[in-house]
Amino acid sequence: MADSPADKLAEQALQEPILAPGHNYASVTDKISAIVLRRPPKWWILGFAVAFALVMLLLYSVTYLFVEGLGVWGIQIPVGWGFAIINFVWWIGIGHAGTLISAILLLLRQQWRTSINRFAEAMTLFAVACAGVFPLIHMGRPWLAYWLFPYPDTMKMWPNFRSPLVWDAFAVSTYATVSALFWFIGLLPDLATLRDRAKNRPAKIIYGFLAMGWRGSAVHWHRHETASLLLAGLATPLVLSVHTIVSLDFAFAIVPGWHATIFPPYFVAGAIYAGFAMVLTLSIPVRKLFGLEDFITMRHLDNMGKVLLATGLIVGYGYMMEAFMAFYSGNPYERFMIVNRMGGPYAVFYWCLVACNIVTPQFLWSRKVRSNVGALFAIAMVVNVGMWLERFVIVVTSLHRDFVPSAWGMYYPTRWDIFTFVGTIGLFLALLFLFIRFLPLISIFEMRTLVNEEEKRAAE
């Protein structure tokens, strides 16, 4: 029986190793550190220039916002929460995939995480940084932002610890801190590698300073591994709790369409979905531009495609449950909310959402699609957009028509909403460009460990 092309591809995907053969410790080290230690390619300079321009746009938008006030945005009664919360949740969600890859896949001993985890964790940090912009700027009196945190003040006032918004402040701060710490100790041995391989003196000094004198001593490695496992074990419940708390920002309200117990797991699954889409969106160009196909292989892309499909199915289930429960509950406000989503003024967003998030990932059932890099990239981009639309639909359609028709209204974003959002995308990209320029985007010492294990397995 002749092998069909799909069968051949399937076999290839199964046998595709997570590290292409023919590599040793020196070659993985040299390949990854070369990206950092040589002059940046032209496309990097161009890309960074564009991203930097967008960061300037962000700065301008935020300055104008602080000078003129929140009226420059489209928020109004009844939709008092617009792009700011949508973008905040979108960015935080994107960050969760990085922690899943770094922490959860480490605990599950999934070796295929090795070549993508450093990059994914950096993506998390930058996504959380972008997310953190919004809570700060969306306040009516941003100079009082510090009131979110408990400190003994002259009025003896404290934040309302019973509010999910305050929980959010703690959760996101903890998430940012723990991610940064996890990322940094993972970087330490690689910074030592860069210190030892850097040619010019300033680079040697800076990397040396950051590497803190790491020398690869066996006892140090032992503690380092222990710390990494402990951090992974801590980061796993953390990532689940952070997006749960974010979802509770909505679920604790009585607004129809928000007050649903499915929100915590639905949001967490959605976050992983959005995050993996972003990891795919970023890793596909990066592996092509830097020639890293030996390290980020088709097996990685295949696995990420599978995770995308699985989480997409959970998110689809969430949508269907929302709709079903709205009808099953008999609550006229819940029922109207769903009818309004499907047929009201914002219906086009709802149906785009269904097309992006439920229909599109179904293509990933096919091995052929998962082996096609262009298709994966396209699907990932569609999911990115779809997940933003999901937050838009949740926030805007639920708020704009709630209980009483006299309170109904429409929401129209202004150019400043859009500029700020695009500006944060620029901030994200700029940070990523800086990261790939100055730091090793693949974890070098973990790749060496992988080489060692492949050698041991080959010797058996």
Next chain:
Amino acid sequence: MKRESIYGLMAEFKTAEELLAAAHRTQSAGYRRIDAFSPFPIEGLAEAVGFHRTRLPLVVLCAGILGGCSGFFLQYYSSAISYPINVGGRPLNSWPAFIPITFELTILFAAGAAVLGMLAMNGLPTPYHPVFNVPRFALASRDRFFLCIKARDPLFDRQKTREFLESLTAREVSEIEV
């Protein structure tokens, strides 16, 4: 005891297995002050140089508990003692509502302790260490493996220890200047 003017002797190896075997032999030869260096963690190497259990997990646990207690106490104190507000007769010590922040602070303190504890126990940052005086040691962060016997070891003797290391199929044995 004669004071040595060097930090110790360093032997270079080509593979992880060689280093592990050499470390075992060094320990069975009676040396205690040994250290091994590799570009990635090698299973069993820490035991081979005489290290057994790290206290880091205990430190992290204690820090986590401290964080949890701090978080809960912060909320309890502010809600029940410092500025109690009667909202519809609801309990001041609304402990279910206090869970998320308690949890987050547990994780925060534990993670902080994991990182700072690891760094502190490893003695990092170490601005200077004699092993970096060996020129080829830069390869320890690339693809070579090193074993070091420190001069502080009671059995250390410049000539005899050098001969011992050379018998271990090392590529090169060098002196580490202080």
